[in-house]
Amino acid sequence: MGNRLAGKVCIITGAGSGIGREAAILFAQEGGKVVVADVNVAGGEETVRLIREAGGEAIFVRTDVTKAAEVEALVRTAEDTYGKLDVMFNNAGIFPDEDGSVVDTPEEVWDRVMAVNLKGVFLGCKYAIPAMLRAGGGSIINTASFVALMGAAVPQIAYTASKGGVLAMTREIAIEFARKNIRANALCPGPVDTPLLRSILSDPAKRQRRLVHIPMGRFAQAREVAQAALFLASDESSYVTATAFLVDGGITAAYITPE
Numbered sequence: 235m236g237n238r239l240a241g242k243v244c245i246i247t248g249a250g251s252g253i254g255r256e257a258a259i260l261f262a263q264e265g266g267k268v269v270v271a272d273v274n275v276a277g278g279e280e281t282v283r284l285i286r287e288a289g290g291e292a293i294f295v296r297t298d299v300t301k302a303a304e305v306e307a308l309v310r311t312a313e314d315t316y317g318k319l320d321v322m323f324n325n326a327g328i329f330p331d332e333d334g335s336v337v338d339t340p341e342e343v344w345d346r347v348m349a350v351n352l353k354g355v356f357l358g359c360k361y362a363i364p365a366m367l368r369a370g371g372g373s374i375i376n377t378a379s380f381v382a383l384m385g386a387a388v389p390q391i392a393y394t395a396s397k398g399g400v401l402a403m404t405r406e407i408a409i410e411f412a413r414k415n416i417r418a419n420a421l422c423p424g425p426v427d428t429p430l431l432r433s434i435l436s437d438p439a440k441r442q443r444r445l446v447h448i449p450m451g452r453f454a455q456a457r458e459v460a461q462a463a464l465f466l467a468s469d470e471s472s473y474v475t476a477t478a479f480l481v482d483g484g485i486t487a488a489y490i491t492p493e
C-alpha cells in the first residue's frame with residue numbers, strides 16, 4: 235500500500251467498470267477512502283469487493299449520475315460515512331453504437347449521451363463543490379476525451395459534443411474556484427481498451443482504422459489512465475488546474491505516425 239492519497243475521501247462515478255474500476259483500486263491502494271458510484275450494482279459491488287480483498291477502504295453507492303437527487307445523496311453519503319470529500323472523479327460515460335453522423339443520430343441518442351456524459355458531470359460538480367468548500371478544498375477530475383480536441387471521419391457526434399462540453403465546463407469551474415483551493419482538470423484519454431470500446435476493438439478493420447493514428451501503435455490500458463487520475467487527485471498536482479490533461483499515446487500531436 236502507498237500513501238499518495240492517504241486519508242483522502244474520493245468519489246469515483248462509473249467505478250463499476252473500465253477506467254473507473256482501475257482508478258478505484260489504485261486510489262484505495264494509495265490510502266484513499268473510495269466511494270464507488272455506478273448504476274450497475276453488480277459491477278460496483280465487485281469493485282468494492284476487490285478493494286476490500288486487498289485491504290483497502292471502500293463503499294458502494296448505487297447512483298445514476300443523470301439524477302440530481304441521487305448525486306446529491308451520493309455526496310451526502312460520502313460525507314456521512316467518511317466525514318468529508320476531497321476528490322470527485324466524474325468518470326461515468328456512455329458511447330452508444332447508434333451515435334454516429336450528425337445527419338442520422340437519433341435525437342433520443344443525443345439526449346441520452348448528453349444526460350450521462352455532460353449533465354452527469356455538471357451534477358457531480360454541483361454537489362461536490364459545496365462539500366469541498368466545507369473540507370477546505372479538493373480536486374475535481376472530469377473525464378473528457380481526446381475527441382474534445384480533434385475531429386474524426388468516423389463520427390460519434392453526441393459523444394464528441396458532450397466531451398467538448400466537459401472540457402469547456404471544467405475550465406470555467408477551475409477558474410471560478412481557483413482561489414478556494416479547489417482544482418479542476420479535464421482528463422482526456424485516447425482510445426482505451428475497456429468495455430466502452432468493445433464494438434470497435436472486436437472488429438479488426440475498425441481497430442486498424444484507429445491504430446494507424448496512434449504514434450505508440452497501441453490502445454491505452456485502463457490502468458494507464460487511472461495513473462493519470464491518481465496524479466490529478468493527489469497533492470502532487472497541486473499547481474495543475476484547468477488543464478486538458480492528455481493521456482493519448484501522442485495522438486493529438488501527430489501528423490504522420492511511425493510505420
Ligand code: NAD
Pocket residue numbers: 247248249250251252253254271272273274277297298299300325326327328329350354377378379380422423424425426427428429430431
Ligand atoms: P466503461 O463502459 O468500461 O465504464 C463506464 C461505467 O459508467 C460503467 O460501469 C457504467 O455502468 C457506468 N455508467 C454508465 N451510465 C451511468 C450513469 N447514468 N450513472 C452512473 N454510472 C453510469 O467505460 P470506460 O472506458 O471505463 O469509460 C470511462 C470514461 O472514460 C467515460 O467517461 C468515457 O467516455 C471516457 N473515455 C473512454 C475512452 C475509451 O476509449 N474507453 C476514451 C476516452 C474517454
